Amino acid sequence: MMYKIQNRRYIGSKSKLIGFIAKVLNKESINFNTFADLFAGTGVVSEYFLSQEKKVYINDNLFSNYVFYKAWLSNGKFNQSKISKWLNYYNQSTDYIRNNYFSDIFSGTYFSYYNSKFIGSVREHLETIKNTLTEREYYIILSSLLYSADKIANTVGHYESFLASKPKETKIKLFPLEIKEYKRSAIITCADANAIANAINTDLTYIDPPYNSRQYINFYHILENIAEWKKMSVSGKTLKFPRNNKKSDYSKSKALNSLIDLLSKLKTKYILLSYNNTYKANSEASNNKIEFEELERMLSKFGRLKIYDYDYKFFNSGKTFFDGHKEFLFVCKPQ
Ligand SMILES: C[S@@+](CC[C@H](N)C(=O)[O-])C[C@H]1O[C@@H](n2cnc3c(N)ncnc32)[C@H](O)[C@@H]1O
Incomplete structure (x- = not known):
């Protein structure tokens, strides 16, 4: 047996959603050469884009994730x-x-x-x-x-x-x-996303932070x-x-302010943001720190916004929030 990068149990891993992400980018005709994954977790999303020969910046604030990126995604x-x-x-x-x-x-x-x-x-x-x-x-x-x-x-x-x-x-x-083997190494960091955001200049920035008070x-x-x-x-x-x-500040009451601060620091042509309502609000800790509507309001101020939803069966675009939908992708072109 050999391990593959996705052979981990990791809350919020997007390993099953890479096809969805790729479809949205394709539908939006987003052409990009550089990609930044600021809350990269398992690194599977970055791995996909690295295999597509993009220049990839990968970051997470956990050192254990940094170890994995150095093993899997460096050259x-x-x-x-x-x-x-x-x-x-x-x-x-x-x-x-x-x-x-x-x-x-x-x-x-x-x-x-x-x-x-x-x-x-x-x-x-x-x-x-x-x-x-x-x-x-x-x-x-x-x-x-x-x-x-x-x-x-x-x-x-x-x-x-x-x-x-x-x-x-x-x-x-x-x-x-x-x-x-990849054409080039990913550029790997272990830092607070907000602390490094303005040092990175990219075509596309992917944002997938935690959304509730459960600390990674x-x-x-x-x-x-x-x-x-x-x-x-x-x-x-x-x-x-x-x-x-x-x-993480993203799991505290300052989550929204942290996100606003991050967005204001980014130097990017496009923002791609994952949002999910996977956790049902049966405990305070599971409640999302940032509401869907708040995010929508805030990102529309930043630029042109499109929201895609995904319920594991069909793929659709629109702005209506349906119960039972779990994963959303916000695509924003800052203006
Ligand atoms: C939802 S997970 C990302 C999952 C990832 N997209 C994947 O496919 O595996 C959120 C990640 O953000 C990291 N994180 C939380 N706060 C952070 C911060 N302020 N800066 C950088 N990373 C952070 C967590 O350690 C966690 O790995």
């Missing part, structure tokens, strides 16, 4: 047989396995004792061989570890809680990444913890490290 050198050698070593040997930060904290929660010991031991060992690897090889091995850990985690797909049942004993295994760092703190490997102390039932600096 740094790597030697596949060297990577396979290390993955086989980690899968087969027990020489390097010992109790560690990760097993001390997470054993019996998101992972079994063996698997948490494996994850922490590989992570620890990877630092000891770092100077024998290229930057890309390092990120590829780390990505394999993160994808494998995520695959066997005792969760519903994110780390806001772990299941009441005992973690699976199925032994974790590392798999190689099925890396494609809370969903994916375990992956971030493994990726950063700062071995920080954790607290609470869900064992999160201190992470205030990673919390």
Whole structure:
């Protein structure tokens, strides 16, 4: 087995919506050479445009996502047989396995004792061989570890809680990444979108921020913890490290102001913005921070606006908000 970039459980991933995005751009006859994905998450949208030979700027404020972009979407050198050698070593040997930060904290929660010991031991060992690897090889091995850990985690797909049942004993295994070749590397950053917006000049900017108060760092703190490997102390039932600096303004009451600020900084010919009402408003945390109508009003002030809806079956354009529709694309040409 080999991992593909989309083989992750990630809330809000657009991996099933790439066709929809491409259709809208085609329908709007938007021709572009440069593309910026400022809230890139899994990176699947950027991957699509990189494979279409666009010049791609990719950004997310989580370091774990940055690790993935460096592995999948850069053009740094790597030697596949060297990577396979290390993955086989980690899968087969027990020489390097010992109790560690990760097993001390997470054993019996998101992972079994063996698997948490494996994850922490590989992570620890990877630092000891770092100077024998290229930057890309390092990120590829780390990505394999993160994808494998995520695959066997005792969760519903994110780390806001772990299941009441005992973690699976199925032994974790590392798999190689099925890396494609692109004409050029993506330009990769790990920053607050608002902080870098005016440094990027593009034809098309894609905006897909979180829309409710559920912080992505809370969903994916375990992956971030493994990726950063700062071995920080954790607290609470869900064992999160201190992470205030990673919390997004888009999940706070200042969401609308943040978006207005972002739009005012962009240097772009077109804006493409994803909006969804996937979460039903059955809890305060799930309520969208920015209302559909507010967004429509605000974006129409910025330029010529078209809204497309998608209900997984048919594809349609118009400005009416229908119940049950989940995904929307706002296309705006700033004026
Ligand atoms: C809806 S997800 C994007 C999903 C992505 N389009 C995909 O297909 O996987 C929103 C992303 O925005 C990131 N994010 C939240 N606030 C941010 C900020 N201020 N700057 C940059 N990224 C941010 C989150 O970490 C998360 O990955």
